[in-house]
Amino acid sequence: MSLLELDSVSVFYGQTQALHEVSLTVEPGEIVCLLGGNASGKSTTMKTILGLITPRTGEVRLAGERVTRLAPAGRIRLGLASVPEARRVFPEMSVEDNLLTGAFTRRKGVRAELASVYDTFPRLAERRRQHAGTLSGGEQQMLALGRALMSSPSLICMDEPTMGLAPIYVDRVLDLIADLNRERGLAVLMVEQNAELALSIAHRGYVLNTGHIALSGQADALLDTPAIRTAYLGA
Amino acid sequence: MLDTALAGLVNGSSYALLALGLSLIFGVANVINFAHASVFAVGAMSGWWFSVDLGWPLWTVLLGVMAVTGLLGLVINLVAVTPLAKAPPIAALLSTFAVSVVVDNGAQLVFGPETRRFPALLATDNLGLGGLRFGTLDVTILAVAIGLMLVLGWFLRATRYGRAIRAVAQDRDAAAQMGIPLARVQNLAFVVASVLGGVAGVLGGMYLNNISPTVGSTVGMSAFAAATLGGLGSLPGAVAGGLLLGVVEAFGVSWWGGNARTLITFAVLLLVLWVRPSGLFGKRSPLAAEPMTGTFFGAARTVRLRPWQVAVAAVAAYVVPAVALDDYTVQIGVQVVVYAILALSLTLVSGQAGQISLGQAAPLAIGAYTSALLTTGTGLDFWLSLPISGLVAAVLSVALVSPSWRLRGHYVSIATLATGLLVAAAAVNFDWLTNGPSGVSAIPPPTLFGAPVSAPLAVYFLDLTILLVVLLLVVRLRRSTLGRIWSAIREDEVAARSSGIAAAEYKSLAFGIGGFVAGIGGALFAQQYGYIDPSVFGISVSLLALTIVVLGGLNSPLGAVVGAIVLVGLPEALRMLEETRMLTYGLLLLAVVLFRPQGLMGKVAR
Ligand SMILES: Nc1ncnc2c1ncn2[C@@H]1O[C@H](COP(=O)(O)OP(=O)(O)OP(=O)(O)O)[C@@H](O)[C@H]1O
């Protein structure tokens, strides 16, 4: 059974259609990346999965359950978590309060999860009392990731996790995602601008073009696809 | 000295509790909750009822009041704020304003409008420390207020929903992605804020001794000034602003007397808006672009009448009263005409230039006083005083409002509100000029060809003629280049400025011309009644003017006239009582904002 399934999802903003019958799946333990040019509908897909936008037609399933009209909280309880576009940490809350906010939907095991996140990100433990707004971009990305982990998800959706980061942090973040995937079996659905980097850690990928799925396949196969090479890899 | 400071702190703690609620709601819902003042009043009135009629002790009174006002807060959010979540903030500002009118006047119907003594639940002068005398009352008020602030601080820091409130205030979208239920958090914020506001009502009632169902309006405005002083949205700022304003007011009152309180409050509020609009502690800049006020109503296109239809209506307006109406009805017509002139002035400011003004009573009052003082004091002829009144009103209202032009959206409305209240407060306080609260009397009627114009029909004809001239002026202005520039500023000020339009100057011009028209209306008003005092130009006049134009379709000159007939003529003709009339205005404004923002005369643009 797929962890996440989008079945012919169409999304509208008012009169204009942003997604046309998009179908995709994420299997347990997989890293899947979602590629596409500007305004192709990547963020819209992510928001639909999270429950911030309701599709006009089509269905969203999480762990086999239909969640098309379920609020975000219900989806988080089913094992979904998100790292929003541009990180969006709460700037005037402490690092620790940011993390606790990520555990809003759960009542048990919060302290244990907090300890485990601090274990994974010792840097956050050092700065637990500091306002999140004072962290560097890379640290904020760690915090956003840690915040997502606080709900003990089985699938994390990340919208451009490397955007605006210094080059050394780009690699760090991608390594971290690969580690979390390998060590915890965490599934990841990731939107990325940098197709080559994304496909280097992903198992599979989809390519969106003006709201349609234009291509999909195994990561290495996509890397070799001429269309991808010309469109995203500048080759 | 110390006595005064202590009194200021005690009174300021009520402001602080109210300001906390205002800032909490502003943070979570991005709304300036004008109904918060009414929460204070309901707290005071229900506290009075629990303790006097039911004989409850203080602590049960507090619990009961918390329950009542908490529920009220929930209702305010569900009725006036949540339905407008997708509209620009100005819509919720108007709807909460309407709710406050409904609640205040509803409470007047329930409890009766009179001022009553709040029972002395605690001693006021039984303790001493050094040379300082105070009572259990002062200690209790401070202790309860500080205790509640500490509880609030703990709640926001250490609980799941407290953190959720802070998260929503800082980043609504990100909070939603964490699974935080925004609607429930917003309800909670309103309940918490209103519980604090209700307690402030009881504490304030005990402190003030005397309360009435409209006690909220002055205290609420002070709290509002306190929240802005501290920085809207900042909770430490709300506490500091409340206490600071309480102390400043206390010293002002001890030096200049009780009437100075409102003058100080609104002077402080305006100064903060001019000098440091983000307040002492605020971080968010009120200068950043906000959705333009105009676009909320701008979607409406007004119904066009053909010229002959307008001409027929104008002739009928002259002929019908002359042949068919008695003096009483004609006098109602006079009132309608004066309010129509006031509403037309607002059409330019709010409809055309998109700056929602909650203080159009200011130029009306300035015009009325100018004319009254000139004709009684110097014996100047009415016809000379008329343009002078308009000019003085124009200059003063531009001078008071223009320093706020770098502000946007609802901050402009706050500035106009403060201006309106400041002018009324000045009329009370500047006795040497305005004769203070007792007002100016024996204002001579206008003269025409040497004969006094005092018969109702003659007055009506005079006013109607001036109304038609103003109407023509406004219609012509709308179609001129100037009108198009104002529209451009209303639709998108940033774009207008980047295409080289000096937005501030043009906004001032709109206020100036609007102020001139309103000033003329004020002069007519003064001459016809022969008597004016500051209470005539209260916030209810500004509210009525705004309701008239919103009902008429904000940007429609004819709509303003129709709105004046409906809102001024009908209640008068039906001989409605003052309270029921205000209640009706409030309900109407609420209904229009919720269900028909384009107004009665507007058509929705497609
Ligand atoms: N809230 C909205 N209202 C109306 N249209 C929107 C909204 N959000 C996105 N769109 C439109 O939907 C389309 C898809 O936008 P989306 O943000 O999903 O693209 P994206 O692939 O994430 O782009 P980017 O690479 O810029 O992040 C775009 O044409 C965009 O203009």
Ligand SMILES: [Mg+2]
């Ligand atoms: Mg995007």
